[in-house]
Amino acid sequence: MTTDETAAGAPAERPDRPQRPRLRSDNEPPVLVKEPPPFAVRLCQLLWVLSFVVGGVAVVYLFVVRTDHLPSITDAIKVVDGSRPDDTYAMAADIVYWFTFGFMVALLLAQITQLVSFMSRKPGVRWWQLATLIAQAGLYALALEVVGDGEQGEQLRRLMLLQCGLVALALLAGSVRPALTWTARRHDIRRGVVGASMPDL
Structure with a gap:
């Protein structure tokens, strides 16, 4: 383009203008998010819930068959020492029954609390x-020596063993690497802003 053309009003070529600076930084702050836990954690949670269901059924069953099952408990105590009065055996049977019943209820409540803590990623x-x-297996084995006789006792034995098996499987599922990593992370974090992102200006 000649000097005369430029003077006549044609626009002169200008170098490209620099891009306007971004108002948002690429180094965005960390934001807490709620991501779904891995499959191992979901499986662990399901197994725990199933163990609670079985434990609850066992507690209800033990309460329902109390009157019919007390003679079996009394006979099991008489095997240890048969020289006591009948009232003593009846009282001992009541103590054994209510101790077993109370322990099963307390165990359910403790395990439910522990599952809530586990899903909240509490350490330890x-x-x-x-x-x-371990306490459940030991005390169940001891209790079944007394309350595990008779038709009702056999059904109770199955429920207790099933509950212990489900708890053991739940612990195994919660101890695999994805579950351990999920717990160790404690919080799910991503880079970004809370809510909808702002458009680039």
Whole structure:
């Protein structure tokens, strides 16, 4: 383009203008988000819930058959020492029954609390769950020596063993690597802003 053309009013070529700076930084702040837990954690949660259902059925069953099952408990106590009066055996049977019933209820409440803590990713919950399983297995084995006789006792034995098996499987599912990683992370974090993102200006 000649000088005369430029002077006549034709626009002169200008270098490209620099881009306007972004008003948002790429280094966005961390934001807490709620991501779904991995499959292992969901499986662990399902197994725990199933164990609660079985434990609840066992508690209700033990309460319903109390009158019919007390003679079996009394006979089991008489095997240990048969020289006591009948009233003593009846009282001992009541003590054994209510101790077993109360322990099963307390165990259910403790395990429900521990599951809530586990799903909240509280540290060290698995050790408490393992300790609960060990206590459950030991005391169940001891209780079944007394309350596990008779037709009602056999049904109760199946329910207790099924509950312990489900708890053991739940602990195994909650101890695989994806579940351990999910717990160790404590919080799900992403980079961004809370709510809808602002458009670039």
